[in-house]
Amino acid sequence: MSAPRWWESLRQIAVAALTGRKPGSPRLLLQLAVVFCVVVGLYDALTIILYFSGGPYIGPQRSLLFPDFIVFHAASRAFLEGKLGVIYQLAAFSDFENLNYPEYFKQPVNFRPFMYPPTWLLLTIPLAWFSVLAAYSGFMAATAALATLLAGRSNFWIWMATLTSPAALWTMIAGQNAFLNIGLFYGGMRLVDRSPAAAGILLGILSYKPQLCVLVPVALLAARRWQALAWMIGTTVLMALASLAVFGLEFWVQFFEMARERSGPEFAALMFQHVSTFITTILVASRLLGLPSSLANLVHLAGALAAVIVVWRAFSRHELSDEATAVLAAGTLLVSPYLINYDLLLLMPAALMVFRRRMEADLYPGELLFYVGLWLIPNIGIRLNGMGIPLMPVFVVGLLFLAWQALKQRAPGLPRAA
Numbered sequence: 001m002s003a004p005r006w007w008e009s010l011r012q013i014a015v016a017a018l019t020g021r022k023p024g025s026p027r028l029l030l031q032l033a034v035v036f037c038v039v040v041g042l043y044d045a046l047t048i049i050l051y052f053s054g055g056p057y058i059g060p061q062r063s064l065l066f067p068d069f070i071v072f073h074a075a076s077r078a079f080l081e082g083k084l085g086v087i088y089q090l091a092a093f094s095d096f097e098n099l100n101y102p103e104y105f106k107q108p109v110n111f112r113p114f115m116y117p118p119t120w121l122l123l124t125i126p127l128a129w130f131s132v133l134a135a136y137s138g139f140m141a142a143t144a145a146l147a148t149l150l151a152g153r154s155n156f157w158i159w160m161a162t163l164t165s166p167a168a169l170w171t172m173i174a175g176q177n178a179f180l181n182i183g184l185f186y187g188g189m190r191l192v193d194r195s196p197a198a199a200g201i202l203l204g205i206l207s208y209k210p211q212l213c214v215l216v217p218v219a220l221l222a223a224r225r226w227q228a229l230a231w232m233i234g235t236t237v238l239m240a241l242a243s244l245a246v247f248g249l250e251f252w253v254q255f256f257e258m259a260r261e262r263s264g265p266e267f268a269a270l271m272f273q274h275v276s277t278f279i280t281t282i283l284v285a286s287r288l289l290g291l292p293s294s295l296a297n298l299v300h301l302a303g304a305l306a307a308v309i310v311v312w313r314a315f316s317r318h319e320l321s322d323e324a325t326a327v328l329a330a331g332t333l334l335v336s337p338y339l340i341n342y343d344l345l346l347l348m349p350a351a352l353m354v355f356r357r358r359m360e361a362d363l364y365p366g367e368l369l370f371y372v373g374l375w376l377i378p379n380i381g382i383r384l385n386g387m388g389i390p391l392m393p394v395f396v397v398g399l400l401f402l403a404w405q406a407l408k409q410r411a412p413g414l415p416r417a418a
Contacts, residue, residue, distance in 0.1 A: 069175025147183025200231020
């Protein structure tokens with residue numbers, strides 16, 4: 001008597017997960033991925049609905065409502081109230097937040113800094129024209145819609161999976177700008193050949209978050225895409241000049257002083273004390289494993305240099321493609337010493353694109369389980385960090401490796417994977 005069809009499918013999936021050997025039906029893995037993303041997406045959607053409707057709560061718990069968005073709102077409000085000087089002062093800005101947002105803090109906060117360049121403040125000034133809740137709702141809806149418009153139309157279902165992933169859930173909980181980040185990043189990279197000017201403008205706007213665009217000039221330079229690179233630099237300069245005209249030179253001086261102070265060991269210790277469980281980087285992982293600061297810095301530097309080399313080789317030796325962009329996304333998250341779990345949203349479209357390409361080849365043993373772990377690590381990783389088991393950078397490195405394999409697997413002239 002033959003085994004039921006569903007049992008045979010489960011057996012093939014288990015074999016593929018453990019050995020890397022593909023199942024008899026090529027569509028089976030794709031169907032499995034769809035079911036997995038739908039289940040996780042429904043859970044995440046229910047989590048955020050219950051989170052803002054007052055419970056019962058499931059999933060990650062936070063004592064503050066959208067704390068990062070309040071930082072954006074407070075900085076914009078400080079400017080409109082003529083208190084620009086408090087924004088880059090850690091203690092003064094915390095006092096300003098405690099005074100103006102007591103209903104959002106169960107206890108006074110002393111570490112909610114604004115660490116963005118003035119160009120981001122320029123973009124967020126309109127937030128202070130509305131109440132926090134109205135501004136938050138409009139900001140999250142607008143950035144998600146804009147990201148879909150810029151980058152999601154090429155494969156709507158991949159994008160929907162991204163926007164309901166655990167990293168997206170944390171973007172909603174924190175009130176962060178990660179939706180806009182991925183829209184500008186993927187939208188810009190997809191347009192580099194088709195419209196270099198538009199690509200450069202989108203990638204230049206992303207300069208408001210320097211740690212996420214730091215390797216983009218490296219990639220464009222390696223690929224010899226001079227027009228896109230010139231438009232990116234020009235847009236960055238134009239945004240800086242616009243913010244200079246609005247805020248004045250002194251505000252930029254304060255930003256650079258803040259950046260210098262917060263690159264030192266004292267601020268690093270504060271970051272480690274307050275948010276180490278949420279940080280995804282090699283630096284903090286090394287510290288959580290007990291390495292001294294000097295050695296942790298060296299380990300992180302080695303990882304960052306390796307990422308730069310891999311990105312350069314990917315874009316200098318291969319055509320622009322989704323796989324090359326996936327290499328860039330993973331490499332980007334290895335460079336900055338301070339990235340939070342919602343920043344892993346940058347990896348999710350790349351993970352799906354790499355998965356689609358890798359299904360055409362023999363998988364590595366355990367590769368399917370790796371994709372499952374990568375999808376869930378923005379949520380699980382913070383718990384592992386708290387236990388002293390920092391695995392988040394391991395998954396970033398793993399995706400960089402698989403993206404490189406997918407790039408080599410992609411024959412010249414083959415259509416884009418997505």
